[in-house]
Amino acid sequence: MQKLLIFSVLLLPTLFLPCLLSAADLRLIDAVRRGDRNAVRELLRNHVDVNVAQPDGSTALLLAADRNDPELVDLLIKAGANVNARNDYGATPLYAASAGGNIEILEILLDAKADVNATLVRDETPLMAVADKGNLDAVRLLLDHGADVNARESKGGQSALMWAVAGRHIGIVKLLLDHGADVRARSKGDFTALLFAAQQGDGSSGRLLLEAGADINEIRKSDRMTPLIVAAASGHSEFAALLLNHGANPNLTDDGGRTALHYAALDEKRVDLVKALLGHGANPNPRTTKDSPRNYNAGVSFKGATPLLFAASRGNMDTVRALIAGGADPFMTTDDKTAPLHVASWGGTPYARDWTEDEKKNLLAVTRLLVELGADVNSAGEHKWTALHGAAYKGVDSVVEFLVEKGAKMDAFDEYGQTPLSIATAVITAGIKDYYYQSSRVVRQSTADLLLKLGATPLAQSGVQTLELFSKER
The missing domain is CATH 1.25.40.20 (Ankyrin repeat-containing domain)
Known part of the structure; x- marks a missing residue:
């Protein structure tokens, strides 16, 4: 799957940037980076700027979320930290917590009114991050707080559902579908969630997608590949059999006139698929x-x-x-x-x-x-x-x-x-x-x-x- 890598919050060490940091008091940043709670409390009592940011725009709260430190996150929020401050990559504390998968921090941030749909610069959402990681509880929490289930990132045009299918996270696939995920949405590469499932050979996700209304004979415009052809070409005989049993047309062709039977015939290990295709009416x-x-x-x-x-x-x-x-x-x-x-x-x-x-x-x-x-x-x-x-x-x-x-x-x-x-x-x-x-x-x-x-x-x-x-x- 051509998928964006999950954003990793860049934490630039202040040690290497003395000329850039001289104008800002980054003692709080340094204390959070060290995980020194006593130093953080002392600085906050002395009214240090709780929203001061390092050169990449990351605040102490974002760094605390990235460190998976719920105590520091809570302390900074109570001191007035901006829960929606974004760094140069668009990351908020909530996104950092989503990438880390810490439920406790997510709950603290959401209770503090963190924007559940704030995106990175390429429009990746916190929901995509937790779906990609396979964190079912985090997905449920974000959805319960209004996460947009059909948001798309801008590079590949992929949704949280596509990321979950590609990761074979069946529980998350079901949860997203239950919350209205668009089963027919297409990425910029013209892949649907079902095509991703066919590529992965994930029969469990495939069944859920078909039950949710996925088009079993959908065609990718660039090469006219169908889910059945993709499954056969990828060597996923069981997934292909699933599609055949649900009524997939075995005689559709890709842009070169190749059917699923052509692809199945190339591999001696797929003779059962060849027989299944013929048994379901393949020419x-x-x-x-x-x-x-x-x-x-x-x-x-x-x-x-x-x-x-x-x-x-x-x-x-x-x-x-x-x-x-x-x-x-x-x-x-x-x-x-x-x-x-x-x-x-x-x-x-x-x-x-x-x-x-x-x-x-x-x-x-x-x-x-x-x-x-x-x-x-x-x-x-x-x-x-x-x-x-x-x-x-x-x-x-x-x-x-x-x-x-x-x-x-x-x-x-x-x-x-x-x-x-x-x-x-x-x-x-x-x-x-x-x-x-x-x-x-x-x-x-x-x-x-x-x-x-x-x-x-x-x-x-x-x-x-x-x-x-x-x-x-x-």
Whole structure:
């Protein structure tokens, strides 16, 4: 949550400011800072200015409240201290006490008619401070004294309710709602309390917000994210299930055409959410309208990708099976003809790290399933890459061997004049020489040896126009 930090009263030591303090008698300030009650009483008997302020505007009363010293607070108020004096940051003694959470001091100040809605310079209120801290008794006390439950701070446009939800303070959320907190208010970032709850995965707050009238299908204007999509993207399957059970629409899309099902399919641990979404009527074959922001290193565009293609690219076997059982088309391609088989064979991210052995096993399992279902091992996607080109690039030898066994053509050229063998040996071809990503290529010697063993045409006879070789080897 993009939230303002609670203001911390700045107490500038008088020791370091002799030139600034020479014009004021700050003995009272110093005594309060030390917590010396006897010195404070003596100074007050001698009629020292009880409202004298240090350079940042903080008075002795504010400092006493900040120190959580109710005896000094009471003593200063009885001596005539201004309970609403503000320092340069807008902090009053009540705000300092709220940030500290001292109920006794809050009661003393409120009984002395402290302004319960006095704000900091960015409009943070005492109520926000105690809501953020999770101090239920303090929230109740301030509300009973007229705190504005719907006040907003000016930087983020957030309310006490939003702060309480973000902090997962369920008791405070309920209390604020009972006092009329606006459940549909939006921050400057276009977040509502329900969107914050979805981001946090706080089902208890989510239920209360829905009961109070939150719009379950509300849309954040900047990216068209809904609570369900936010929950799925944040990995909060239980919260997403809560929303589905309350009637959330599973087919709404964000600004890239991604549904909650797309986000759920990315993580193998969310297969239960995938099943829940399908069980609540999610379209199993929605297609994205933009390339995925998570796909910056994939080498191919994911514009037009389905959830199944997302799952295949991560080797999420259980998710792939669940999607197919729910009606997903295992052959549906992206706009540029990249198929689930293509991304399954190399993991969908050719410029990322090498895969672990377990990850390679998962990719092989998904590749095998798709081929068994009828995927064409020689189909070409974006850049005319076949599944074998991708597997050779990432050095997934088990997938290479399986694809060749199923009839994959080892001497197929992509649009840059590359064969699987030239890719495995990190050859720069005439057609690819100016493409930046070549710098990340490495020699996959075991893959090259395997391809030659399986019958690939040696480079010298293959027609590949070789320009240079990389020396890195894995």
